[in-house]
Amino acid sequence: MNVKLFIIFVCFTLFIGFPERGYAENSSAAMKNQTDNLVSLSDQVFHYSIAKQDKAAASLLHELSEKWNHSLDLYSEKEQQVIGTSIVKLKVLLKTQANQQEIADAAASLRLGFDALQNEGAPMWKEKRSDIMEPLSRMNTALKNKKQEHYQYELNQFLNEYAIIYPALIIDGRPDMVTLLDQRITTLTNHRLEDIKESKRISQVNRITDDMNRLFKQSRNGKDENTMGLMTIIGGIVVAVLAYVSWVRYTAERKRRSRIH
Template identity: 35%
Template sequence: MKVGLLAVAFILIFIIAWPVQGNTESPVKHVTQNQELTDLTDRILQYTDANQTDAAKSLLSSFDKKWKALMPVYSEPDWRTVEADALQLRFQLDSDVSSQAMHENALSLRLCVDALTGGGAPLWKDMKDQVLSTVMGMKQAIDTRDQADFQGRLNDFLDLYAVIYPSLIIDGPNDQVQMINQAVTGLENSRSTAVNDKVRMKQLNLIEIDMSRVFGQNTPSGNNNMIPLIAIISSFLILSLCYVSWKKYTERRFAFK
């Protein structure tokens, strides 16, 4: 009876472990592909900043090919975000736009791919001081009633926000990101409207608080990629223990006979 139970357990564990065993190389391969995407976006940014648009477009084509192969691994909102960013950059590289606009879009792609594929602290969080300093600058402009300064600092803030927004979609808490985006949209839409200084200051305070929270959020570790490998090792350990127990049991049984 015990031998039968052990045999059944052995077979069940083997069946459970078998599909995972077939993908033993997938975690390592996945990490390698992610690194290739990250390296490509880094080089795209470098060539864009150097005004070598042909080289940047060539690298972007290589990125598109690798991305299409890896895209099904990610959720639809995430891959759509990366697709939109890459498409926007291609449009700008093919158009007569300012080098600053191309830099910002290339940086945005670099940051959102890092947010999607990287482990540990994402690069977009390094822009915390830049983003929050523009908010502080707008508040100071309101205090001094300098409308021209306020509009200029608002432009700077919107440019920076556009750079990190794709990363926020991928990496940030959905509810907080939606609240921030609504507040930023409201601020932008009312920029040409006569708004009471207290109301404007309230808008900026809310944006500052929410942005600080998002920048301070802990990012899930990239160790989740190791879960399949851990499952494989655990399955083989269980199989080994079951086999040893079954072998000892059969040896004792034959010894008694």
């Protein structure tokens, strides 16, 4: 993860804060058509990104951004800020020629975010279930076998996957469930270097696993049921920042101990 990018991301989100004001009164047909067009464009951006065709991806992303900005009155202010922030993140990554995996992950996150704007069908973020749940299972196994380094690696895998679906969760997920999950993940990540009994960590991982399972089982929410505020979005970004910071601390501590021994 790129710490400079996260700083830009956090500052941007803090700057643009948003109140919930409901939806502009536009026809559902116009909204559906526009959303379908935006989803299609975001899908193209995603495919160019994973094909490492950064110039083509950046060009289409610019077009997507323009169309998004011209259709803001169709969407809630929460959706405007979630999608807008995701667009800015991918733009920064493409402009700075960041790691290709970071670009691909950001493009996937944006694609899932746009899909979450739709009311019909199963949301795409639920297709990431195995990518989320498998690292949690391996974390549990690593803790039981007292393999700390393996646990730390799988924790980072989980955090990376969670960051990808997070914008979609904000738009489509139940606010109370996502808020609780953020709190649990932040607690686990912030104390990853502390000397805590395996049984306690296993309990923490199990609670996160249960929360994630409930989220994946929920039905697609109606737009008016989503009332998450700025602090929930910041919470998700903090999780990602903590993942980077705590991993740096972990590797530094390992190096320090190796020098001592």
